[in-house]
Amino acid sequence: MSEGYHFEDELQRKSYDAQIMRRLLRYVRPYRGWFIAATLLLILVALTSNLTPLLMMWSVDHYINNPTRLGADAAGAASQAILDMQGLFQMILIIALLVIVEGIVRYLQMLVVAFVGQKTMLEMRMELFDHLQRMSLRFLDRNPVGRLMSRVTTDIEKIQQSIVTGVVEVISDLLTIGIVLVFMFAVNWRLAFVALSPVPFVFITSYIFRKYAHHSFLEIRRKVARLSAFMQETITGMRIVQIFGREQDHANRFDALNADHRDEWLTQIRNFALYFPVVEFFSASSTCLIILYCAWNILDLGQAVSGVASIGTFFGYVFWAERLFGPIRALADRYNLLLEAMASSERVFQLLDTPEDIMDKPSALNPGTLEGNVEFNNVWFAYEPEQWVLKNVSFRIAPGERVAIVGHTGAGKSTIINLLSRFYDVRQGAILVDGVDVRDYQQVALRRHVGIVLQDVFLFSGTIEQNIRLGDTEMSEAHVRACAEYVNAAKFIEKLPRQYQYEVGERGGNLSTGQRQLLAFARTLAHRPQILVLDEATSSIDTETEALIQDAIEKLMEGRTSIVIAHRLSTVQHADRIMVLHHGELRESGTHQELLAHGGLYRTLYELQYKGQDRHHARVANM
Template identity: 45%
Template sequence: MQPQADSSKAGQVFDWAVLRRLLAYVRPYRRVFIGLILLTVAAAVLGTLRPFLIQRMVDVNIEQGDWRGLNVQFGLLLVLLVVNTGVSYLQTYYGGWLGQYIVRDIRTDLYRHLLGLKLQFFDRTPIGVLVTRNISDVETLSDVFSEGLAAMAGDVLQILFIMAFMFWIDWRLTLISLSVIPPLLFSTYVFKEKVKGSFQDVRNAVAKLNSFVQEHLTGMNVVQIFNNEEREFQKFKKINQEHTDANIRSVLYYSIYFPVAEVLAAIGVGLLVWYAAQGQIEGTISKGALIAFIMYNALFFRPIRQIADRFNTLQLGLVSTERLLKLLDDKSLVATSGDADPGQLTGEVEFKHVWFAYNREVSEANEPEWVLKDINFRVEPGQTIAFVGATGAGKTSIINLLSRFYDIQQGSICLDNRDLRDYDLSRLRRQIGVVLQDVFLFAGSIRDNITLGNREITDAQIWEAADLVGARRFIERLPAALDYPVMERGATLSVGQRQLISFVRALVYQPSIIVLDEATSSVDSETEELIQQAIEKLMQGRTSLVIAHRLSTIQKADKIVVLDKGEIKEVGTHDELLRRPDGYYAQLYQMQYLAHS
């Protein structure tokens, strides 16, 4: 699968609405922000005083032989340097401090938001893009405060103060110095626009790289099984080259702009010296003024050269902010409209005329592709209901709806005679234990994967559940037992061991309803027999919804629902359905019986 590129582009106009929303994150740290503004002003003023003091030392003290005054001025210069160093330190530190705390808050809000999004959002959004949003884009925002807003404001203030001092000392020399400003501003504008586009291309390329690498590392076994390494490598090389080309373009623009800016600054100094030399000969320009202007020229052109780069930093930060805000504004949240506490459910489940499609948009021009069509069934407390059918019949969709991973378009789902949407979502899900076919284990210990960080679950409860499902024996054999480190996705454990851990994980929460989605389809016969014995104990006193391709595992179910293309074709017990020789279930059973005979 080719990863999707990020299509967002940096706008041509400064987006003040995005900036205002970003500054809203500054509110908890407004004292630091105000202090940072004051430090920026102080740094701008202090940075422009040094040439003025040196001009006074030359023209007043040295020319007049006032050595005492010279010593006083020199002492003031040293104090100025020390104070300026301290202010620069505080400005840099608190600018970075503010940026990092805002990054922390935004990343926290973003991750909390991602946790609440419906699975439909993750179905259509590449994981690599979300990783880029949560890591790279958020990290860019720290530069907005450490190198963008404050630094750019400081540059502008410094330019204004320098110009004020220059006009105060000699307006003629000031005009000569400013004569190269128009071509410098033009080159700065061109550089800003070019670098902005290249940086945006870099961000898009990073998102594509993250998506590609994440997807293919996850599916590496498929790549190697089908001997597809070379083709996937060539795809990676193409995406990686796009990333390199985008970076090279930005390097090219930098390598052109800064030498041009240096040449223009040198021309400005040359014109200044040429004009001031004539003034020296004629006695209209002092030596101190010439020295001060040479120093001011160096100070003046440095922030002008930097301001374009800082503007791009700010622009890219705002582009990243816009992407993040777009993600935070995504309304694909799991609706938590209900606040009812289900308490301890009896386990009565009823689907009433349920229609469901993964593409939610329902309109005359866009008819949904219905996955479930007018589904009706009822499960009494403590009963076991099984769902069978071909792949794509809608079995997994039913259990996804029961846990409210998705919401239905039509009909209603009731638990204990109350609509599912009336319940508080987190409390509802604690009442439903789910064991999936594809068991996902996190990097961490066996204990962490069973409790999922819930400190209320004790080791005694874990061992009790492990005893029930027959997992104690293999856990005790592992080095460090419950503290055994599980690699990402449980790579160091067998399929059967991962499945047993998922049973323990479901059982320790003492759910009222158990959902088994192909829970034994990936284990060997010995482990399957062990799990089947545990399932019988697990189901005692609980409503159970079971999905299985192996019809032998559901023969004892109180009710079997046969699905085909999202519709219920048959309902009955194993024996009742077998009495219908032309029925769907009887045909499925006959095919499996022949396949294993």
């Protein structure tokens, strides 16, 4: 019924990978000192916390239940009682001090681990982010944003939680276990054996339980994912569900998924309901065995007070045994988590190891200004092998010249933009700017001089001003406003609630297409490019804004080498030269009048796309 739903499988590693671990540790290396400090603190915690039972034992055997006092006569007992009370008080003070020290040390230790873990992950996340920034558009076009996102977010989180924190916790558990064992065996090794005899069972039960629980847990995760995906899909496709009357069917399928999810949880509840009492039973049996051993010993010796096994020893061992069970239970679980995080690390490292395909040459140029000479020399280009998008395209544009590129959808117009700003590298031939191959410039430098306005204006969430400024803090506010003013954007901006501080929503959703165009013009102008590349928007815009945009385009092109993918008659008519691109080839080139007279492709195109605009405007004007 729901076989149609598939989710990214839980990528689970079957084994521990030393190579990945080594590479992970490299991130922790700068914090080696902190790490060592944390470990030292851990030893301190383990020591102090396990000293307490020893002192308790002493308090019981030597003060509360002092045999000397119990054996003495009334007068002797009274004076001894005062001494015992004093001794007990001192002991309590020492223990209290230890408890406080333990608390403080534990606090510091947790803090250090959190700090190192978080800091490490920050650096790792930044490294990944910067790496993604350097990847070419070719890479980004091929990898869905969602997949890359989960590397930067979920995977990094998992590594932080399970590895950085996890490793410290494992060390902490092992230390606690080790020190408890030392204490127990040092004080009374026979009793230690008796007290520890249920431990292997605890370990085995925990191990078995974790296997089932972990399996159930993964199942639950999968089922939650299915449930959510199905609900999400139903909500997004609710129109179709309702129009095709599928409500009952979808409700039934949801019911089935929901029941599946519930049943898996019921299994998990049973696992836990079984596990807790069983472990509880083992730890209780440890206590019982300690009692049994102590009691037996005391009976053997015929008296309640003895150095071998006393009431105090009994209390001490019960405390120690209790301290042992927690870490043992935890250890069994940590390994699974570690493996899971290994899978995350592997995915992250894989991404980090993907080489950048467009890189600056070591000697790349970074000129302060450009004249604006653009030249395409026999350029061939294909996004996919053998599917040529540009075929042997050559042209030359002089500084300050305005060129309009026209052609059918898919003729290769936008590819020219992609190549000129080196989003992609040419397959054959060369593109020269001011006589220098674009591959010899620093990418940042080249793009600083080439201002691009794309059809689909991308706005970042933030204010209008931030979207014009694009993070350039040196740009003056006056400059931002002047640019907006110049390209006719100021008028609409000043009508907005907080003007330049108006927050544009996600992807600029609350601005109209025309407004976004004008904003993009202001942005481009503000960054003072020498070369302007403009992909005119085709979408219909109201007449008033249309006039503003045409005027703005005129102004933008002034004094700049301009390449415009034109959809507007006025833009074409005002160009110094028109290039006609057809199926990746440059077919015609000349002024509007020349090409019309020539009677080729351009003439047809003109009649098709632009002449209508003429009529439409005439119609609007006559109204």
